[in-house]
Amino acid sequence: MAAGSDVYVLGGYQTDFARNWTKENKHFSALMRESVLGALETCDIAPEEIESAHVGNFAAELYCMQGHLGAFFTEAHPSFSGLPTGRHEAACASGSIAVLAASAEIEAGRYDLQAVVGIEQMKTVAPDVGGSYLGTAAWYEQEAEGVDFPFPTLFGKLGDEYDKRYGLKDEHLAEISRLNYDNAKLNPNAQTRSWYMNKEHALCRTDDNPAVGGRIRIADCSQVTDGAVCVFLASREYAEKYAKGMGLKLEQIPRIKGWGHNTARMRFADKVAESANDEYVLPHVRSTILSAMKRAGIDDVNGIDAIETHDCFTTSEYMAIDHFGITKPGESWKAVDEGWLEIDGKHPINPSGGLIGAGHPVGATGTRQLLDCYKQVTGTAGDFQVDGAKNCQTLNIGGSGTTSVSFVLGV
Amino acid sequence: MAAGSDVYVLGGYQTDFARNWTKENKHFSALMRESVLGALETCDIAPEEIESAHVGNFAAELYCMQGHLGAFFTEAHPSFSGLPTGRHEAACASGSIAVLAASAEIEAGRYDLQAVVGIEQMKTVAPDVGGSYLGTAAWYEQEAEGVDFPFPTLFGKLGDEYDKRYGLKDEHLAEISRLNYDNAKLNPNAQTRSWYMNKEHALCRTDDNPAVGGRIRIADCSQVTDGAVCVFLASREYAEKYAKGMGLKLEQIPRIKGWGHNTARMRFADKVAESANDEYVLPHVRSTILSAMKRAGIDDVNGIDAIETHDCFTTSEYMAIDHFGITKPGESWKAVDEGWLEIDGKHPINPSGGLIGAGHPVGATGTRQLLDCYKQVTGTAGDFQVDGAKNCQTLNIGGSGTTSVSFVLGV
Numbered sequence: 105m106a107a108g109s110d111v112y113v114l115g116g117y118q119t120d121f122a123r124n125w126t127k128e129n130k131h132f133s134a135l136m137r138e139s140v141l142g143a144l145e146t147c148d149i150a151p152e153e154i155e156s157a158h159v160g161n162f163a164a165e166l167y168c169m170q171g172h173l174g175a176f177f178t179e180a181h182p183s184f185s186g187l188p189t190g191r192h193e194a195a196c197a198s199g200s201i202a203v204l205a206a207s208a209e210i211e212a213g214r215y216d217l218q219a220v221v222g223i224e225q226m227k228t229v230a231p232d233v234g235g236s237y238l239g240t241a242a243w244y245e246q247e248a249e250g251v252d253f254p255f256p257t258l259f260g261k262l263g264d265e266y267d268k269r270y271g272l273k274d275e276h277l278a279e280i281s282r283l284n285y286d287n288a289k290l291n292p293n294a295q296t297r298s299w300y301m302n303k304e305h306a307l308c309r310t311d312d313n314p315a316v317g318g319r320i321r322i323a324d325c326s327q328v329t330d331g332a333v334c335v336f337l338a339s340r341e342y343a344e345k346y347a348k349g350m351g352l353k354l355e356q357i358p359r360i361k362g363w364g365h366n367t368a369r370m371r372f373a374d375k376v377a378e379s380a381n382d383e384y385v386l387p388h389v390r391s392t393i394l395s396a397m398k399r400a401g402i403d404d405v406n407g408i409d410a411i412e413t414h415d416c417f418t419t420s421e422y423m424a425i426d427h428f429g430i431t432k433p434g435e436s437w438k439a440v441d442e443g444w445l446e447i448d449g450k451h452p453i454n455p456s457g458g459l460i461g462a463g464h465p466v467g468a469t470g471t472r473q474l475l476d477c478y479k480q481v482t483g484t485a486g487d488f489q490v491d492g493a494k495n496c497q498t499l500n501i502g503g504s505g506t507t508s509v510s511f512v513l514g515v
Numbered sequence: 516m517a518a519g520s521d522v523y524v525l526g527g528y529q530t531d532f533a534r535n536w537t538k539e540n541k542h543f544s545a546l547m548r549e550s551v552l553g554a555l556e557t558c559d560i561a562p563e564e565i566e567s568a569h570v571g572n573f574a575a576e577l578y579c580m581q582g583h584l585g586a587f588f589t590e591a592h593p594s595f596s597g598l599p600t601g602r603h604e605a606a607c608a609s610g611s612i613a614v615l616a617a618s619a620e621i622e623a624g625r626y627d628l629q630a631v632v633g634i635e636q637m638k639t640v641a642p643d644v645g646g647s648y649l650g651t652a653a654w655y656e657q658e659a660e661g662v663d664f665p666f667p668t669l670f671g672k673l674g675d676e677y678d679k680r681y682g683l684k685d686e687h688l689a690e691i692s693r694l695n696y697d698n699a700k701l702n703p704n705a706q707t708r709s710w711y712m713n714k715e716h717a718l719c720r721t722d723d724n725p726a727v728g729g730r731i732r733i734a735d736c737s738q739v740t741d742g743a744v745c746v747f748l749a750s751r752e753y754a755e756k757y758a759k760g761m762g763l764k765l766e767q768i769p770r771i772k773g774w775g776h777n778t779a780r781m782r783f784a785d786k787v788a789e790s791a792n793d794e795y796v797l798p799h800v801r802s803t804i805l806s807a808m809k810r811a812g813i814d815d816v817n818g819i820d821a822i823e824t825h826d827c828f829t830t831s832e833y834m835a836i837d838h839f840g841i842t843k844p845g846e847s848w849k850a851v852d853e854g855w856l857e858i859d860g861k862h863p864i865n866p867s868g869g870l871i872g873a874g875h876p877v878g879a880t881g882t883r884q885l886l887d888c889y890k891q892v893t894g895t896a897g898d899f900q901v902d903g904a905k906n907c908q909t910l911n912i913g914g915s916g917t918t919s920v921s922f923v924l925g926v
Binding site: 165170177191192195214242391502 | 574918
């Protein structure tokens with residue numbers, strides 16, 4: 105086992121995010137198993153090769169009355185009994201926290217091949233109960249208790265803050281919704297691929313598109329999703345062996361070129377107070393994005409061919425646009441108007457459909473973003489391929505901009 | 516920031532495990548804050564020095580209706596806003612999983628000084644509700660649903676398995692209980708330090724010592740505890756600087772010399788079926804202990820001066836005795852009879868009082884064990900000091916022997 109700072113991504117598997125595992129009468133463990141066995145088959149890796157596993161999950165304790173989630177990995181295949189496992193959580197950024205933990209162990213030389221599973225089964229409960237569970241990603245007592253849908257409300261406030269500082273028009277949020285739904289139609293694993301949505305519908309202010317929290321309406325929201333995504337991370341040594349076996353050069357295997365990770369204060373009001381004199385509304389999110397680029401040796405967003413960002417609501421994608429540096433602070437609307445975010449645009453965002461279009465099984469989202477970046481940079485994204493993508497970047501956010509993690513994946 | 520494989524422990528702080536934070540009307544965040552600020556003061560470290568934080572917690576979602584636990588670290592001091600944080604979980608081994616994640620990041624050269632907080636607030640609910648929450652550390656649907664106290668029942672079965680394979684007498688379990696309570700009287704942070712317990716009481720088979728699950732009686736159980744423990748981990752580079760500032764030599768700062776980490780199958784019945792032809796009842800726990808010793812360059816338990824082990828029940832400590840190699844498999848009773856486990860014995864176990872005597876705030880236990888080993892090897896354990904201890908080892912277990920983690924800490 106060789107210590108080294110390179111971490112490679114060998115691929116993985118995403119379950120169909122349109123499925124409802126509760127309706128199928130299937131336990132959390134079945135969801136885990138499908139993602140793991142699917143990844144082994146897709147990547148042509150024998151189960152005996154896996155040395156360790158990390159699970160990203162937000163709140164199976166609430167949704168499924170089950171903790172100790174890492175241990176369920178050992179149930180996915182008989183040869184896994186005894187493997188080191190652990191579960192990692194940072195609300196909606198849980199999947200990325202698991203990737204950070206796994207990649208650190210590879211960089212430290214502890215293991216050469218690791219599985220990372222992001223997973224969440226959310227359709228076990230009614231939407232209002234689920235909304236309350238999601239409230240535990242915020243400061244529950246102070247921001248969520250007694251609020252019907254805490255997170256739409258908090259991300260509505262993000263929109264309000266943009267409106268106050270720079271002005272914000274509903275039509276730009278509606279365009280963001282429209283684009284994510286459109287892209288999702290190209291993604292065979294997207295939850296909404298057969299749903300109906302266009303800009304007019306996203307803009308409508310009637311009961312067809314009801315308000316759920318502040319300025320956030322249904323069309324602005326990501327989905328409640330059951331899903332799991334397993335990816336494999338490897339040391340340079342293992343990646344070399346793997347590339348040879350697949351008839352590839354090491355340079356063709358995507359590498360995590362950079363990462364960023366920051367945590368702002370918990371309450372949204374505290375974040376906004378802290379950033380009052382900053383040109384960015386969420387400066388710690390901006391730091392995370394820049395750290396990942398810097399570690400990757402990339403100067404700015406012009407070196408990034410596609411972005412998979414955290415659009416839990418249209419306002420979070422609106423925030424991501426200027427925080428990535430696609431526009432100046434407060435001018436995200438320009439990128440929308442100019443069509444830069446389309447798959448064939450200057451700065452494609454969420455070719456997969458993102459959380460709004462592809463779905464948002466909370467603990468799985470960070471790993472789903474990484475896998476979709478893998479597909480982009482290996483030219484295997486099918487109908488949602490960004491032509492010639494070599495470097496892609498993720499942004500995964502937990503809470504109201506609280507924990508942020510970003511990866512640059514490239515070949 | 517220099518990459519390197521040495522991880523040093525600079526000390527830390529444990530809250531008084533006898534306190535009931537719910538009765539004090541205090542939120543989870545207050546428990547976190549006391550442990551962190553206490554550790555900074557104890558170790559004479561400025562808050563601005565901390566670069567990253569890891570939180571070990573089992574199930575605050577259930578006990579406190581709160582997730583996103585890593586982010587609460589940023590609330591402990593104004594200078595922490597923006598620091599990278601994450602939460603790590605493996606049931607009762609959560610604290611050790613957080614230490615593993617933090618130490619990997621130091622080994623990888625990502626950070627030079629990290630805080631690890633193990634934390635659990637459990638006295639928010641009635642004992643039967645809490646017992647059901649603990650059941651989520653097992654396979655809930657299959658092992659815990661509808662069972663009054665799932666974990667006493669499962670660890671009762673561990674006793675049954677010993678009984679079947681090798682014979683097991685209640686008096687040896689009672690002695691283990693007596694010893695942990697006795698040691699706890701020497702520990703100013705132990706939950707039971709003023710409680711009454713002796714061997715006769717632990718042996719009694721009346722309503723004074725009621726059965727809670729199978730052969731497990733109240734005196735065999737660890738406690739329901741509110742508590743948090745913060746420890747600081749550092750790179751060699753930082754430890755050198757720190758030692759100099761404290762007027763110490765680097766060699767006087769304890770180092771994590773070795774670690775082990777394994778995960779067995781989830782259900783207890785599957786574990787026992789797997790080990791049917793093995794001389795150890797829980798062979799993956801044995802592997803964890805041996806891996807930690809091997810990495811530390813220590814041949815066997817004779818190189819370990821004291822052990823802090825996972826006595827969630829007397830049967831788990833009984834199991835630990837032979838699995839550490841203090842006796843041959845099945846002969847743990849000999850170590851009890853010979854007095855080897857006493858603080859001044861040949862193989863002291865749980866000088867702190869362990870989970871039975873010191874208390875068991877689930878997510879904090881792994882960090883509490885590490886901190887108590889730190890106290891031993893720096894000669895600062897006060898009344899529960901093991902004379903001349905240089906190398907100490909932990910064993911932290913999640914579930915019914917499912918996830919196990921062990922550290923060797925030494926100078």
